Amino acid sequence: MEAPLPGVRTHIPSFAPHRLHALRWLALGLAALALAGCSRGGPSGAEGQKLALSPCRLEGVASQALCGTYEVFEDRAAKAGRKIPLRVVVVPALAAQAEPDPLVLLAGGPGQAASRVPQVLLALERIRRKRDIVLVDQRGTGGSNPLECEPHPLEEGLAARFDDRGAVEKLRKCREGWAADVRQYTTPNAMDDLDEVRAALGYDKVNLWGVSYGTRAALVYMRQHPDRVRTAILDGVAPMSLYLPLNAPRDGQHALDSLLAHCGKDAACAKAYPDLRPRAEGLLAKLTAEPARVHVPHPRTGVPEEVTLSRAAFVSELFSQLYNPEMASLVPLTLDRAAHGEWAPFVALSVGQSESAGHTVSHGLYYAVVCAEDAPFYDAAAVEREAKGTWFGPEMGLETLAICADWPKATLPAGYREPVVSDVPTLLLSGELDPVTPPAWAEDAKRTLSHSLHVVVPGVGHNTVGADCARTLMNDLLTRGSVEGLTPSCGTSLTRPPFFTSFAGPVP
DSSP: OOOOOOOTTTOOOOOOTTOOOOOGGGGSOOOOOOOTTGGGOSSTTOOSOOSOOEEEEOTTOOSEEEEEEEEEESSTTTTOSOEEEEEEEEEOOSSSSOOSSOEEEEOSTTTBOGGGOGGGGGGOHHHHTTSOEEEEOOTTSTTSSOOOOOSSOTTSOHHHHTOOOOHHHHHHHHHHHOSSOGGGOSHHHHHHHHHHHHHHHTOSOEEEEEETHHHHHHHHHHHHOGGGEEEEEEESOOOTTOOTTTTHHHHHHHHHHHHHHHHHHSHHHHHHSTTHHHHHHHHHHHHHHSOEEEEEEOTTTOOEEEEEEOHHHHHHHHHHHTSSHHHHTTHHHHHHHHHTTOOHHHHHHHHHHHHHHGGGBOHHHHHHHHHHHTGGGOOHHHHHHHHTTOSSOSHHHHHHHHHHTTSOOOOOOTTTTSOOOBOSOEEEEEETTOSSSOHHHHHHHHTTBTTEEEEEETTOOSOOTTSHHHHHHHHHHHHHTSSTTOOSOOOTTOOOOOOOSSTTOSOO
């Protein structure tokens, strides 16, 4: 939750996109996804279906799915006025006799559209043998009246890409152009939308798979519609006690400290980058005193450009690079080169990361959620306190407060921020190296989930589905309908990917 996240200046990784950063499963390659049963014309085994679906294709997936649109009132309480068309996608189970309860993906962000991350289907082959997969674009994302506000189009140059000014005014202008009452684009409303879609598709119960911010959404659904949830999988857990992006600097610092400590203990990394921490801290001090003005080739075009890099822009990019351990394995190299005045590697890594992820996120929905559900519960003093002593500083939180200052105020249910109490069988998955939802947050959520199991996946960052043991645990939970008997550990042989000691790669 694609947010302990950098501000709108650059991109919003799926707390994401995702979310939304380069997750390990993006490299799995295409699996065989031939859709047996598409001719059924509806979800597998669903009775009482009221939502018409027709064959469609998801971008990036060769196989056919079933798509439809379901309208809900934007103002759910009034039950009048503007309606929102929700994009609904069902990937039918392969089995002729499918299980009656599908797996529903709740995407990250906030702001990621479930239908725009079809790569997740590649990780769900075992589950899809017996169960439908349901993807509903949350209101304000994807095909559901998206609140779009792209800060820097791909065609813009590097100077604009790294400019950390003007976020407040940019969001204000975008908001004026939306046909939307942003007060209505909250998680509680979205989860009531989802339950309407569930009923329209004819499913009595569902299994939830929340990823990052999607874990908050899943918890809210479990509270609002407890009788409709068979099981829940929370991957990269963001409980109700985690505030976006208030807790990001400290969690990110913990991940960065771990990375630097691992480098110091690794003979090849320590030899390649001696005294990396003090040299990087010296670089931060220079950027604090004065932004760096550098000439670098654009990573895509090769055209030389002049870029001004402030401290805030630098740490924002660094934070995003910690999401994925494979990408983080390059961080010692790019920090070392930057400390020597060579900025091209850092810029290339930053641009590659954001261009692969940032354009799948609705920035407007991110702030519609955060300005309603997070920012009202902390102030600038709390931001400064939480960021004290970290490399990442208070900029993310202060920018969020500035954007939210004149954002229309939404109404939340009473006790919204109280822990979610549930006896739904729940599997909590955490990446050992996660910079935004580290394992401690899952432990916090677990306290009020009476039928739950928390498994930490070694060597993995934000979101764990790239690890085979995590996918096995997910499948086992759905098969059993209980956490009883599940393996309480995962991938004990997994380790952090080796560090790059040169552009040729790690030492063999």
